[in-house]
Amino acid sequence: MSPEETQRLLYGLTLRLVEALDADEFTVRPGYDVGVALVQAHLTDPSVLDRTLQLLGSRFAELFPAAPRRLARLQGGVAAGYVFALRQRTLAEQESLTMAVLDARKQVEQALRVSEARFRALFAGAAIGIGIADTGGAILEVNQAFCEMFGYAEDELGQIKVTELVHPDDAPGLWDQYADLIAGRRDHVRAEKRYFRKDGTVIYTDLAASLIRDDAGRPRFTVAMVEDVTERHELAERLRFQAEHDPLTGLPNRTLFFDRLTAALRHAHDGDARIGLCYLDLDGFKMVNDSLGHAVGDQLLVLVGQRLAQCVARWGHLVARMGGDEFVILLDPPATTADVAEVGQAVLAALREPVHLAGHTLSVSASIGVLAEAAATSTVADLMKAADITLYWAKSDGRARWALFDPERHEREQARYALASAMPAALAQGEFVVEYQPMVRLADAGLIGVEALVRWQHPRLGRLMPDSFVGLAEETGLIVELGRWVLTEACRQAAAWNRDFPDARLVLSVNLAARQARDESIVDDVARVLKETGLPAELLQLELTESAVMSIEGTPLPSLRRLSALGVRIAIDDFGTGYSNLAYLRTLPIQGLKLAGPFVAGLRDQPPDGPAAGQPDEQVLDAL
Template sequence: MPGRNVGADAHHRGGRPEAPRPGTGAGACSACGAPPDTEAERLAAALRASESRFRAAFSDAGIGMALIDSDDLLIEGNPVFAAMLGREVAELPGMHIHQVIEPEEPSRSRYRELVRGERDRMRAEKRLKHRGGREVWGRVTVSLIRDGAGDPYYTMVMVEDVTERRQLGDRLAYQALHDPLTRLPNRTLFYERLEGAFKPDGRDGPGADGERRIGLCHVDLDGFAAVNETLGHHVGDQLLVAVAARLEHGFARDGQQLVARLGGDEFAVLVTGSAGHQQLTRLAADLMEVLERPFEVAGHRLTVTASIGVVERPVHGSTPTDLVRDADSTLSWSKSDGRARWTLYDRDRGADQLARHLLATELRPAVERGEFTVEYQPLVGLADGAVRGAEALVRWNHPRYGLLPPDRFIPLAEESGAIVALGKWVLEESCRQARQWLDGFPGQPVLVSVNLAPRQIWDSDVVADVAEVLERTGLPAALLQLEITESALLGPGGRPLQSLQALADMGVRIAIDDFGTGYSNLAYLSRLPVHALKLDATFIEAFRESAPGADGRRRAADEQIVGAMVQLAHALGLTVTAEGIEHAAQAERLRQTGCDTAQGWYYARPGGPEAIAAILRDRSR
């Protein structure tokens, strides 16, 4: 065994063992050359042969090998081990192990346990210190060699070169965490850093995590799609690379600020350990200034702007999901407010948006659950005060928010498309109720006026829907009026006009709601299948009684405008309804202009169908 000769020679070298030496021959007597004739001599010969085989294996091994003494000094290493370090074999003896292998924990602690004899073997993947600075990684196996008494004697190190595999793994890991175009950290790495920033930092004391703050600037380039469309995607890609380089150079801070590309033309600057709102708003302003400087890309001088959503808050009480959601919402506010600006998250605005989102998602199920009701406001003849009709106004009896007026959910229903199902329900409910009024008061026919959303014309067969509802409820077509806004008629001709014409041909009345607030083409009006105009309430302001400080000239001008519109409508064979009547003086002055009908709180607030029935009952007496 090599350990015996190493031990024998150690006493002559101050206690440090040498490498096992090869044997001196086949075991002949050194004095006379006679063959060995004792058992001891035969064992010595076998030992020398074993050492010779060990020497050959040690020197010719295809992996790195080294022997280390109890003082952590190299006794010797084989040629492969020397090559891994960029050294010659002769340089290795006497070098400390930490001069050739990085001593990181926890492998260093396990190695000390092995040297003390507390373990016999350990394995680790370590970085070797190459003389030329080249990166070399080895899978290291360290085995303890004990002496005859079982005590630690020296260690044997075997090293397999895994540099290529390690570098391949590093490349794959890098590619998994970085954007291939810009080389910035990607969405995955961004979320890893974000999650890490929210983990407890281990400080003692109450509220320690509550002292930490975090900030995020969510950046989106304005008009980037136009670059791709006009100059080509190759120019767009080069612009993204230039933007990324400018952001990384100006705003990346190791351990403090991460600049990442989230996808497309969206970037993020994550600030861990934020100092407060002012730091983030200054950062957003600096981002805008840096990005607004022209870019020279592929022979083009390009100027871009950015919209930025800014969120800054304590780590305590928030989550990564909250932070990203609010940053995304705030970015949307920046774009809707005009682009080329930064916007700081506002909790009240965020709560309102969240409520809008919840309402939007609940609209369709609410129709199926029957949570909507219809109230009616009478349309009164200005000449005689008789009820000529009633406008149907939908309300949402929300289980959490109570009774919601139309302006809280109708825009959401139009955006989401739920207005089609809701509008059809309102139409049928209103026609059914109008038929009940007709049956109860046959001598006082009352039309019902129902609002028709533009998407009901575009996203459904509204003509078929109306025909089915009239047939199912038994309401005469002449007692149904459909109100549509001017904006719905301003688009290109075609389907809307065809649908309105078909409805008019059925005998249904068509009214233009909020007339005068759009871009009315009066000549065009004469060719529309329209029966009535409803003047917007803003025009009716002019018919209030004069108040101190009122602008008499403007009031007189508005009165003349209303009078002219009434005369024009009558000339075209249309009736006119005034909305928003609040006082008797308004009603009287509108009557004098020739206005036909009116509605407003002066006559009645919107209410249940029994309120209309009560008015009809009183007039029948």
């Protein structure tokens, strides 16, 4: 092929790779076909594949920066196609040589000189190594390519046996095939096989061995054709390593981790054997990236990976990077709760030492979810879900700690999640109801008002009290919508009572959650409900707990003042459960306090002149 033809061929192949990377639906087939085309064009110099992959990894990475996974897979496709085509061509050459040897042997009586010349030409000029041995393994004759491949002179090879070259770790099945060959039970053996060179290094080869029989059909010689595929093998190993390891830290990646985890589960024969996981996430890693840059963040990940690998090296556990700042440690069966706890504690200690990067001293900590579950009854999905949940527990419990998976806690949280998920539909379907609790004067037990209390008439669990779902509504944000509904329903009922019993002047007290108080629409919502229902503003009292007021100090003050300006009463509920800032409470437009039960009980149990007189609780009352 002329240089111009070669250039046109390579240009066309390059366009096929570009089109494959730019296609809407990606497939590695074009890369595979390009690898095959290179071999078919006889571009088989050892440097061709290497330079092709380098071109894809450098120039194509610049052209397609957003497609690193496509590019990596396309590289693998090119390599796979090239290797397959080269192997097929080699096998064809080997078969051709074998047939030539057999043909020369069969026709020796008819054309001995011609076939001998042909055989010698093939034998001496072949690019692959050819060796002839007797059935006892003694090497009788080799060509120059064979000598160069193994690093021996021809006379040196004549003094040793085939068994002295073979690698001791070859699969037993390969030895069985060779034994069948020399015994005459088979005529050919093909395999990828390792040998030792004279200098002790290992060579990987494609071996095709054939049996030569005498005129009586008895085994006489073996002819071996050997191709050196060491470079191809090393390339495959490099590609495999890249596919199974994280390019940043060098640790096993999630692919290798899941392979190992799956294998550990499959091979856990003991029904009681447990498999352990430590799933960790760095605390505050996003802050490092945002403040110091991703380069420093990457350096930190590399250092953390090194510390983790060193930390568990004494146990031999697998450490893998799952992505981002998440790492996982696999403890093969049998693992115990004590084992995973020990590893978790060791990891925390290893990460606790400050890190010095780019002129900064960083404190590193991690949250770790640990578990040791029965391998026989677990799946990969079950274990990873449990590990992820436990990691979340560690973070929510304060970070810089490890948490152990607790099935009972998991069941409780699943029940809470199911309840939270059902709340929006329950509100839309009218499953919530409002009940009213009387408020009386202590002096004469006269009715002065009612407190509206929400209940959930759950279709399966029955009537649920607020402590079962109000907290969930706060967490999910549904409390604003639920509170708006309670306010509307309660005001509608209170307005009806006020019309029927105008002289009673009953006050309606409605609880207001902290999230509602922070909501910008609270004042407009209250004004709208009062207008729609006709309830006088002075008959509506909104209650906030003492803890809610103190947790949002400063935020609800304008809203509370605007509500008070409407004529709505503001009250503090459960006063005495904490240590309030009385100076701050004094700034709020409060018309009432509802004392917490324990607070009142503490005062009731002490005589007025007893040893507790003048204590903080009484001083608070005096101040109020």
